[in-house]
Amino acid sequence: MSEQTKTQDEFLQEFNWHNFEEGIDPVDEQNLREFESLVEETFISTDSDEVVEGTVVRITDRDVIVDINAKSEGVISLNEFRYNPALKVGDKVEVLIDVREDKSGQLVLSHRKARTIKAWDRVISANETGEIVNGFVKCRTKGGMIVDVFGIEAFLPGSQIDVKPIRDYDQYVNKTMEFKVVKINHEFKNVVVSHKALIEADIEVQKKEIIGQLEKGQVLEGVVKNITSYGVFIDLGGVDGLIHITDLSWSRINHPSEVLELDQKLNVVILDFDDEKTRIQLGLKQLNAHPWDALDAKLAVGDKVKGKVVVIADYGAFIEVAEGVEGLIHVSEMSWSTHLRSAQDFVKVGDEVEAVILTLDREDRKMSLGIKQLSQDPWTDITSKYPVGSRHTGIVRNFTNFGIFVELEEGIDGLIYISDLSWTKKIKHPSEFVNVGDKLDVLVLELDVDGRKLSLGHKQTTANPWDKYEDSFAVGTLHTGEISEIVDKGATVEFGDDIVAFIPTRHLEKEDGKKLKKGESAEFKVIEFNKEFKRVVASHTATFKDEEEKNVRNNDFNNSNNSNNNSSNNSEKTTLGDLDVLAELKERMEKGENK
DSSP states (O other): OOOOTTOOHOOOOOOOHHHHTOOSOOHHHHHHHHHHHHHHHHHHOOOOOOOOOEEEEEESEEEEEEEEESSSOEEEGGGGGOOTTTTOOEEEEEEEEEESOOOTSOEEHHHHHHHHHHHHHHHHHHHHHHHEEEEEEEETTTTTEEEEEEEEEEEGGGGOSSSOSSSSSGGGGOEEEEEEEEEEEEETEEEEEEEEHHHHHHHHHHHHHHHOOOOOOEEEEEEEEEEOOOOEESSSSOOOEEEEGTOOOOOOOOOOGHHHHHHOEEEEEEEOOOTTSSSEHHHHGGGOOOGGGGGTTTTTTTTTTEEEEEETTTTTEEEEEEEEEEEEEEGGGSSOOOOOOOOGGOOTTTEEEEEEEEEETTTTTEEESSSSSGGGOTTTTTTHSOOOOOEEEEEEEESSSSSEEEEEEEEEEEEEEEEGSSEEEOOHHHHHTOOOOOOEEEEEEEEEETTTEEEEESSSOOOOOOHHHHHHHHHOOOEEEEEEEEEEEEEEEETTTEEEEEEGGGGGGGGGOOBTTTTTEEEEEEEEEEETEEEEEEESHHHHHHHHHHHHHHHHHHHHHHHHHHHHSSSOOGGGGGGGGHHHHHHHHHHHHHH
């Protein structure tokens, strides 16, 4: 073997370094040139930015010593290998010379920079080929995780971690997992990876197998994947199905979480699915017999039952008398009162109540209940409690245009017609007289037991004031009052004691020829009094015109008397028998007596 063909190792072994250092052996010029050439070809230049491969020769607590076949070994911080906790001596690693010589003369290498330079080529290739890559989950971030892939920080969205919703992200931190590169943004150097894509690929085969075997009525095992307000999603092994809230339990529930919890394993039955079998409707309650089928066969109409109020509506309340068996108490069956109120006035959700079965339909699975039937019907002895002519005190419940409904007791209402409210007041609407909730004295006027109707009166509780007004406001009586209102064809005057008189227009005339106006006080004469229709008509004009007519009549009477006196003085005194006319009258009267 010639000197020119010697390898590096052979040259180093044969070379006498001791003699060379001590200057014992002179250096042959040709050998020196061969050595320099060999070193130049073999050893890596520390001035180059090229990524090279080195071998791990030693690992300390802080550093990794790597031989890159340079004049000296290089040092890399152990932190740069966090993504590879299995690193060991002898492993090949890519490095980039970071510092040619530090203070101690040591060559400083960078594994991170080397990986970064090579990483983009690998990431782009993995994205194009669909290659599965390993990544180290470094930490959590908003919306997902940060993953180290080939030294590049990639983003793993929370929705791409698994096919099922993830509730604990921390369980993935500091773990090495397999990923698929799904998106690269070259402009911003962003990489998005997915672990879910790998799982979906694995379960796609299972999904096809499951869908192909689906049948209505089939019972499968599943796991609760997600809970919503309207139902529960069940993972059937790659295929999701929905249990609607109404198919979870025969009893009413407010939220599915009352029945199931996340990750719970359970059996479900397939109720239905679409043609593509992508939407699968599941049931849970159908695995058990319907509660109506287990209802006591002896239960019948008229029996008393106890239950809990589960739902309240304006028209009534639903009572669960047994698990999954409900009955409706209509609001009209909650009280004997004829005034329908809201069910909330009687019961609330959660109340334990006792009721009587009114109807029972096992075929249609319907039951109606009643509460008022637990107490006696107040109309049972109505004639003894409220006979005609009896006086009572009731509460005004509501108005109508024609009268007022007064409650004497719960279930006993009576009607007061508007004409029976007051003897004297003219009432257009009941609200002018009383308010709802007021107490009112009443007298029973009529009683219809079969029709459950009671006619009441309020004005009858007091004497009719028009009996006394018949004398005090008789025709011709004089009263002083003030014009309270000008109305059509006249005016009205209030005389007190609830007497409102009507003054026709022509009777408003004063002595000076003018007419009375609103607010003027004057004297009035009653010219009409009608007790039956409670009508009083008065006149101001009559107060002075009647006086004038009286004076005229008196003057005529006086003048007539004076004329008669003068005639008597000028003639002779006569007797009744001397007058021809009277004599003739006397004769006829006498003939009549003889007959």
